[in-house]
Amino acid sequence: MSPSLPPLLLVDDDAAFRKVYGGLLRDAGHELVEAADRPSARAAVEARAFPLVLLDLMLPPDGSVSAGLEQLGALLAARPGTKVIVVSGAGDTRHSLEAIRLGAYDFLTKPVDPDVLLVVVQRALARVALERQVEALQSSLARAGGDTAMVGQSAPFLSAVSLAERIAASDLPVLITGENGTGKELLARSIHLKSRRHAGPFIPVNCGALPENLLESALFGHVKGAFTGATRDHRGLFAEADGGTLFLDEIGDMTPSLQVKVLRALETGDILPVGADRPSRVDVRCLSATNKDLGAMQQAGTFREDLYWRIKGVEVHLPPLRQRTADLPLLARHFLNQCAHLCPDGRARQLSDAATEALLSHPWPGNLRELRHEMQRTSVLAGERREIQPEDLSFTGSDRPRTPAPGATTLQQKVEALERREIEEALRRFHGNRTHTAEALGLSRQGLLKKLERYGLT
Numbered sequence: 001m002s003p004s005l006p007p008l009l010l011v012d013d014d015a016a017f018r019k020v021y022g023g024l025l026r027d028a029g030h031e032l033v034e035a036a037d038r039p040s041a042r043a044a045v046e047a048r049a050f051p052l053v054l055l056d057l058m059l060p061p062d063g064s065v066s067a068g069l070e071q072l073g074a075l076l077a078a079r080p081g082t083k084v085i086v087v088s089g090a091g092d093t094r095h096s097l098e099a100i101r102l103g104a105y106d107f108l109t110k111p112v113d114p115d116v117l118l119v120v121v122q123r124a125l126a127r128v129a130l131e132r133q134v135e136a137l138q139s140s141l142a143r144a145g146g147d148t149a150m151v152g153q154s155a156p157f158l159s160a161v162s163l164a165e166r167i168a169a170s171d172l173p174v175l176i177t178g179e180n181g182t183g184k185e186l187l188a189r190s191i192h193l194k195s196r197r198h199a200g201p202f203i204p205v206n207c208g209a210l211p212e213n214l215l216e217s218a219l220f221g222h223v224k225g226a227f228t229g230a231t232r233d234h235r236g237l238f239a240e241a242d243g244g245t246l247f248l249d250e251i252g253d254m255t256p257s258l259q260v261k262v263l264r265a266l267e268t269g270d271i272l273p274v275g276a277d278r279p280s281r282v283d284v285r286c287l288s289a290t291n292k293d294l295g296a297m298q299q300a301g302t303f304r305e306d307l308y309w310r311i312k313g314v315e316v317h318l319p320p321l322r323q324r325t326a327d328l329p330l331l332a333r334h335f336l337n338q339c340a341h342l343c344p345d346g347r348a349r350q351l352s353d354a355a356t357e358a359l360l361s362h363p364w365p366g367n368l369r370e371l372r373h374e375m376q377r378t379s380v381l382a383g384e385r386r387e388i389q390p391e392d393l394s395f396t397g398s399d400r401p402r403t404p405a406p407g408a409t410t411l412q413q414k415v416e417a418l419e420r421r422e423i424e425e426a427l428r429r430f431h432g433n434r435t436h437t438a439e440a441l442g443l444s445r446q447g448l449l450k451k452l453e454r455y456g457l458t
């Protein structure tokens with residue numbers, strides 16, 4: 001019979017056992033690899049991911065059960081998707097139970113009934129197939145939900161989402177507040193998708209990314225000849241968003257004079273393109289977001305009070321990741337599923353318990369964006385390994401610069417020296433690409449540019 005079933009690894013030092021049971025499994029259609037001692041078993045597992053391994057615990061050269069249990073543990077850590085059936089010689093249930101506790105799928109005691117062996121093997125393989133199917137479904141679910149699925153179960157996250165859902169259908173303006181990378185844009189998209197405008201456009205604008213004159217022309221458009229280089233009429237983003245939603249991200253970065261123009265547009269629905277003498281009318285719902293304290297900015301006179309009340313129909317606050325650690329394992333898995341395509345075998349990596357612990361004790365200054373990047377990075381760097389370990393995470397690595405620069409004395413100087421080094425390192429890692437660097441550090445592009453300027457890295 002030509003082998004058509006998944007390949008199995010049979011590890012046993014007893015040549016007669018391998019001959020009889022190996023023959024039985026081959027007759028049942030399995031491709032079989034055999035190993036007669038511990039080193040060759042280890043080499044076989046390293047070379048290939050077997051869905052199922054039949055493992056004798058007492059193997060040469062040591063012949064010790066504890067070394068066998070150790071090998072079992074190492075095998076399962078390196079290949080968490082593999083099922084191991086322990087075949088014990090002495091009928092010693094104590095060791096067999098220890099093997100199950102370590103994660104073995106089942107155990108068989110010699111002499112093994114051939115029919116029992118075939119049933120247990122089939123059951124284990126069916127289990128592997130089922131687990132793979134679940135994984136594939138999870139990945140395609142993550143891809144189908146795409147970047148719009150909002151994942152989380154913590155109380156502060158759910159209360160923000162529930163508030164957003166309640167006001168989504170109304171045409172009220174919404175101000176979304178929260179630190180960088182907490183999911184403000186994603187929440188804005190989900191409000192749009194749940195609104196009566198969902199079939200219309202969703203137009204995001206980063207108000208911190210452009211100088212004032214360019215932002216004005218981007219928002220309101222311009223007519224041909226309005227300024228040097230304006231060779232044709234240009235529809236602005238307000239007009240693009242007609243019938244839909246305009247998302248003014250980083251609205252706290254908008255200059256006061258532009259704030260006046262935006263306020264007028266929001267109040268009247270009239271848009272005056274740069275250089276035009278007549279306004280045009282648009283029907284736009286405005287969602288805005290900021291990581292700044294607009295209340296304090298009003299006090300300081302840098303944000304207009306009337307615009308503040310205009311955009312803040314309802315305020316939804318997204319808490320930072322460190323205040324919603326209940327969401328961390330779920331989000332990490334979600335991002336791992338989303339980037340399964342980056343793994344050599346196309347299957348999502350998993351987190352070991354110790355890696356999950358490490359995630360839980362990290363402060364996540366860059367919030368979900370940092371977590372997403374970290375999961376992408378580890379998925380790539382873990383290579384063939386299915387399980388991510390703490391040392392795979394960038395913030396637990398020993399190469400990370402932890403000591404401040406010599407000469408830094410005050411806390412502020414030490415923090416700045418570390419920040420500068422982190423930025424330099426990320427810039428090197430992304431070959432000077434500022435968008436990727438900003439994303440990796442959990443900063444907005446504008447935020448990164450400000451820091452580059454401050455540290456003289458431009």
Ligand SMILES: Nc1ncnc2c1ncn2[C@@H]1O[C@H](COP(=O)(O)OP(=O)(O)OP(=O)(O)O)[C@@H](O)[C@H]1O
Pocket residue numbers: 147148149150151152178179180181182183184185186187249291331334368369372442443444
């Ligand atoms: N609840 C969530 N579930 C799944 N993914 C999320 C969630 N919230 C945010 N993300 C993802 O995290 C990343 C950062 O989110 P987003 O860009 O919406 O943050 P932001 O607060 O707008 O950032 P910034 O303030 O820097 O503009 C995105 O890739 C987004 O898809």
